[in-house]
Amino acid sequence: xxxxITFIVGQRRSxxxxxxxxxxxxxxxxxxxxxxxxxxxIEKLSIIDHKALKWDIDxxxxxxxxxxxxxxxxxxxxxxxxxxxRVIKKPNYETRYEELKTIYKDIQLIYISxxxxxxxxxxxxxxxxxxxxxxxKHLFYDICSSIVFSYNTYEFIKEEGDIPIIKIxxxxxxxxxxxQIEEMCKFIGVEYYKELLNYTKEWQMTxxxxxxxxxxxxxxxxxxxxxWKNYLTLDEQNYIDILCKDIIKKENYT
Numbered sequence: 001x002x003x004x005i006t007f008i009v010g011q012r013r014s015x016x017x018x019x020x021x022x023x024x025x026x027x028x029x030x031x032x033x034x035x036x037x038x039x040x041x042i043e044k045l046s047i048i049d050h051k052a053l054k055w056d057i058d059x060x061x062x063x064x065x066x067x068x069x070x071x072x073x074x075x076x077x078x079x080x081x082x083x084x085x086r087v088i089k090k091p092n093y094e095t096r097y098e099e100l101k102t103i104y105k106d107i108q109l110i111y112i113s114x115x116x117x118x119x120x121x122x123x124x125x126x127x128x129x130x131x132x133x134x135x136x137k138h139l140f141y142d143i144c145s146s147i148v149f150s151y152n153t154y155e156f157i158k159e160e161g162d163i164p165i166i167k168i169x170x171x172x173x174x175x176x177x178x179x180q181i182e183e184m185c186k187f188i189g190v191e192y193y194k195e196l197l198n199y200t201k202e203w204q205m206t207x208x209x210x211x212x213x214x215x216x217x218x219x220x221x222x223x224x225x226x227x228w229k230n231y232l233t234l235d236e237q238n239y240i241d242i243l244c245k246d247i248i249k250k251e252n253y254t
Contacts, residue, residue, distance in 0.1 A: 010112035
């Protein structure tokens with residue numbers, strides 16, 4: 001087992017949860033639950049209905065709490081899962097790689113990229129609390145700017161060569177999952193086996209609580225690659241083409 005901690009990073013709605021579900025089904029990988037899964041736990045304890053929270057959240061406080069929560073998960077991993085590789089999903093944390101490197105010393109990153117149009121469409125219609133109308137163009141711009149910043153950060157990390165990093169395209173994972181899963185397993189340092197292609201849709205959270213049920217994750221759907229065409233207007237598509245033109249060109253997105 002290596003001493004590295006592998007972080008699954010990338011934009012929200014890029015496929016990080018899918019990758020986490022796949023890698024988490026590996027017998028030699030410890031992959032703890034998401035921060036948001038804790039809200040599910042709280043809801044099951046009848047403390048609060050996290051769906052009722054919508055998006056009225058102090059995000060600065062959430063991020064600080066999230067970091068503390070992640071630290072506790074990793075400490076738990078060191079104590080109880082010493083024989084497993086540690087992999088943790090943290091969307092957008094590629095932009096905090098300096099902080100991660102300082103705290104955890106020996107890290108590596110799996111960066112998940114996806115067509116910017118798919119990300120925007122997914123964030124526009126899911127979760128429902130993020131739907132917008134014609135007066136919310138600033139949110140549209142902010143998401144595209146975040147996508148560009150994330151991708152530029154990936155390229156910077158790769159060029160610097162200080163932190164091991166690989167890029168997994170969501171579209172390639174959908175079209176040829178075996179090749180992409182094999183690449184990730186090799187990067188982490190675990191054996192690939194064909195059962196990973198049939199990863200369980202039910203993710204068993206690794207918290208010590210009998211009150212927790214499994215969390216359901218979507219499987220790989222071929223139609224997810226072009227699904228954005230059903231949701232984005234032509235003007236929105238053109239707007240994304242302008243804001244994310246370098247990414248679209250480099251990754252051969254349409």
